[in-house]
Amino acid sequence: MTSADNNQRGFRDGLESSRGDPRILAVINAILSTLFAWLAVFASDIVGIASLTATNVIVVAIGVFLLTHVMTRSS
Template sequence: MDDTDPDGFGAGAEQSKGDPRVVLALNVVLSTLFAVTIAWGMGFVGFLEFNLVNTATIAILLFAVAYAVSK
């Protein structure tokens, strides 16, 4: 095995565009999980009520920010 092969993994990773649907799906899942954590924590300390509307609002905001940063 030759580690100096220019057509190896590094070249393939640099040329790969990937599937943007995977990035969007990961963004949705991770934003939702993080929003649940944030909303629960804020509800625990009494800053806001832990409910579906607040959690969804936080998730949408997180998704939008992550989407804007990743573009």
């Protein structure tokens, strides 16, 4: 094996074993959930399903945040 192969294997092992900081993961999840919620509510407002209000965005963002938290939680 070459040195590059060893470095690549070591890097992959490090990434797979890293759990990351849960606070950073929660913040990133909250930001992405809010952006996705805004996009979903904006699209539903264009179609006429729901109006684009802060309350609707917050409710959808909380739902998406909780769903992604539960789905990505390790057993």
